[in-house]
Amino acid sequence: MKLKALIENLSVIDINGEVNIDVEGIAYDSRKVKKNYIFVCMVGMKTDGHKYIDQAIKGGAKVLIVQKDVAAIKGVTIIKVENSRKALSVISSNFYKNPTENMDIIGVTGTNGKTTITYLIRNILEKNGIHTGLIGTIAHKILDKEYKANNTTPESLELQKLFKEMKDLKVNTCAMEVSSHSLALDRVAGINFKIGVFTNLTRDHLDFHENIENYKNAKAKLFYQTTLANIINIDDPYGDEIAKEINVLDTKLITYGIKRKADIYAEDIRISPKGAEFTLITPTFKGSISIATPGMFSVYNALAAISVCYALGLSYEQIKNGIESVKGVPGRFEAVQDTKNHTIIVDYSHTPDALENALNTIKEFAERRIITVFGCGGDRDKTKRPMMGEIAGKLSDFCIITSDNPRSENPINIIKDIEVGIKKTYCKYKMIVDRKEAIKEAIKNCGEKDIILIAGKGHETYQIIGEKTIDFDDRKIAQEILREEI
Numbered sequence: 001m002k003l004k005a006l007i008e009n010l011s012v013i014d015i016n017g018e019v020n021i022d023v024e025g026i027a028y029d030s031r032k033v034k035k036n037y038i039f040v041c042m043v044g045m046k047t048d049g050h051k052y053i054d055q056a057i058k059g060g061a062k063v064l065i066v067q068k069d070v071a072a073i074k075g076v077t078i079i080k081v082e083n084s085r086k087a088l089s090v091i092s093s094n095f096y097k098n099p100t101e102n103m104d105i106i107g108v109t110g111t112n113g114k115t116t117i118t119y120l121i122r123n124i125l126e127k128n129g130i131h132t133g134l135i136g137t138i139a140h141k142i143l144d145k146e147y148k149a150n151n152t153t154p155e156s157l158e159l160q161k162l163f164k165e166m167k168d169l170k171v172n173t174c175a176m177e178v179s180s181h182s183l184a185l186d187r188v189a190g191i192n193f194k195i196g197v198f199t200n201l202t203r204d205h206l207d208f209h210e211n212i213e214n215y216k217n218a219k220a221k222l223f224y225q226t227t228l229a230n231i232i233n234i235d236d237p238y239g240d241e242i243a244k245e246i247n248v249l250d251t252k253l254i255t256y257g258i259k260r261k262a263d264i265y266a267e268d269i270r271i272s273p274k275g276a277e278f279t280l281i282t283p284t285f286k287g288s289i290s291i292a293t294p295g296m297f298s299v300y301n302a303l304a305a306i307s308v309c310y311a312l313g314l315s316y317e318q319i320k321n322g323i324e325s326v327k328g329v330p331g332r333f334e335a336v337q338d339t340k341n342h343t344i345i346v347d348y349s350h351t352p353d354a355l356e357n358a359l360n361t362i363k364e365f366a367e368r369r370i371i372t373v374f375g376c377g378g379d380r381d382k383t384k385r386p387m388m389g390e391i392a393g394k395l396s397d398f399c400i401i402t403s404d405n406p407r408s409e410n411p412i413n414i415i416k417d418i419e420v421g422i423k424k425t426y427c428k429y430k431m432i433v434d435r436k437e438a439i440k441e442a443i444k445n446c447g448e449k450d451i452i453l454i455a456g457k458g459h460e461t462y463q464i465i466g467e468k469t470i471d472f473d474d475r476k477i478a479q480e481i482l483r484e485e486i
């Protein structure tokens with residue numbers, strides 16, 4: 001492809017060199033550059049892409065996109081821009097022939113519920129014959145192909161490639177999670193979203209966003225790049241604020257909620273250990289809905305997915321058939337199978353709000369004790385650790401604090417941060433660094449009718465300890481221990 005065409009709509013500060021040349025690919029990591037590539041230098045949190053220009057040129061880069069001054073290099077075109085992350089998204093979209101232009105992209109943002117809602121949307125649409133791609137935490141899916149997800153929302157280059165593949169396979173609809181990181185770091189800049197969804201906003205990722213206001217503003221960016229509808233949970237105070245802010249836009253605002261009469265809401269809610277039933281009310285139809293995951297938060301997630309399908313024009317019957325065929329989402333309130341007399345739930349609650357929701361939901365049907373096994377990820381928001389300790393302590397009868405993904409941190413220090421919070425409660429607890437041993441201890445202590453919650457890692461099949469990633473799946477480990485016990 002000609003460089004000239006690739007940068008046609010890119011706002012540039014300066015171009016030094018030839019633009020009428022052919023380029024064969026784009027890379028933002030110098031180690032991935034090949035012959036006749038464009039290397040986009042991004043300033044990162046750990047290092048700076050501008051430092052790897054020599055390596056990129058050795059690898060075959062013919063073009064550099066930079067946001068810092070760089071000395072001229074013979075035979076290399078240097079394009080200076082204001083923001084190279086944004087530039088990456090513009091040229092990536094051009095490189096893959098602007099795939100999202102005629103696609104229905106549904107973006108879901110918020111602290112909790114994104115994965116669940118995107119799964120629900122995909123299931124409802126697929127059930128009604130609409131092929132729907134999926135991009136998010138668990139995996140990226142196109143028809144029956146599945147790609148490993150390194151990030152919830154991939155970098156723009158990988159993202160546009162996924163969209164191109166969808167388009168080539170005639171999958172014209174995509175439900176995707178839009179993380180706050182991806183909005184702040186312009187991974188989704190320029191995407192033509194048809195629908196944007198806001199679930200809720202509670203404490204997380206303050207290591208990156210610094211304060212909740214920045215975090216909220218990052219999320220709100222999504223609603224300024226949608227064409228058909230913005231769907232907002234107005235029971236959430238930040239959702240309510242965002243709804244008011246975006247009400248001036250041309251895009252239609254559809255509110256959902258339970259506490260207040262929103263455009264789409266649920267009435268007569270009945271929660272059971274097996275799920276929930278409610279009456280759905282929309283501006284054009286009303287009817288009963290039954291879902292297979294318990295908890296009020298599951299009703300919110302169902303309402304979000306239903307609102308999307310409503311905005312896309314699906315009928316009540318189509319929505320009901322679709323949502324009622326969903327059995328559950330991997331690692332989201334997933335009951336461990338073959339547990340004989342034990343009830344063990346694996347859940348991806350790794351934020352204070354998620355943990356509180358999961359435990360409150362269990363409390364609604366727990367007949368005896370609740371035993372919680374959890375930790376917190378290393379190299380991530382530290383402020384949530386004592387908060388999660390306190391929540392787990394208040395809502396459980398016994399806790400085992402253990403390791404999540406400690407990454408580069410000493411796991412003992414993370415556990416001690418959590419302990420600060422649990423100490424404020426009267427809950428009995430143990431600290432066991434080894435997660436398998438922690439789960440074993442929980443099972444050993446589990447009496448008849450007790451419930452064990454293993455929180456924080458959900459669908460994850462690995463554990464990151466230092467530089468190593470080992471196989472670890474809470475669901476399989478629990479089953480293994482139960483088998484050993486027999």
Ligand SMILES: CC(=O)N[C@H]1[C@@H](OP(=O)(O)OP(=O)(O)OC[C@H]2O[C@@H](n3ccc(=O)[nH]c3=O)[C@H](O)[C@@H]2O)O[C@H](CO)[C@@H](O)[C@@H]1O[C@H](C)C(=O)N[C@@H](C)C(=O)N[C@H](CCC(=O)O)C(=O)O
Binds near residue numbers: 049050
């Ligand atoms: C904090 C964060 O989001 N970091 C992302 C960011 O990395 P960075 O820019 O800081 O990278 P860096 O290591 O400083 O390197 C800077 C530049 O130098 C380049 N480089 C580096 C070394 C080298 O030898 N050559 C070279 O060219 C790098 O490729 C990069 O372009 O840009 C990278 C490229 O897109 C991302 O992979 C990386 O995500 C890391 C892996 C990450 O862990 N991100 C998490 C926090 C994240 O984004 N999570 C959200 C989900 C959150 C939620 O669940 O709500 C997500 O969407 O996944």
Ligand SMILES: Nc1ncnc2c1ncn2[C@@H]1O[C@H](COP(=O)(O)OP(=O)(O)OP(=O)(O)O)[C@@H](O)[C@H]1O
Binds near residue numbers: 300301
């Ligand atoms: N609407 C909700 N409100 C509060 N908590 C929720 C909600 N939906 C799910 N949860 C809790 O949060 C956990 C994560 O849910 P889910 O994976 O759907 O969210 P996510 O937004 O995709 O998270 P992540 O940012 O890690 O990708 C669940 O395991 C559950 O405990």
Ligand SMILES: N[C@H](CCC[C@H](N)C(=O)O)C(=O)O
Binds near residue numbers: 152460
């Ligand atoms: N998307 C979240 C996932 C956290 C999951 C938890 N198991 C951890 O590793 O901290 C994040 O990157 O913060």
Ligand SMILES: [Mg+2]
Binds near residue numbers: 114136138152177
């Ligand atoms: Mg997710």
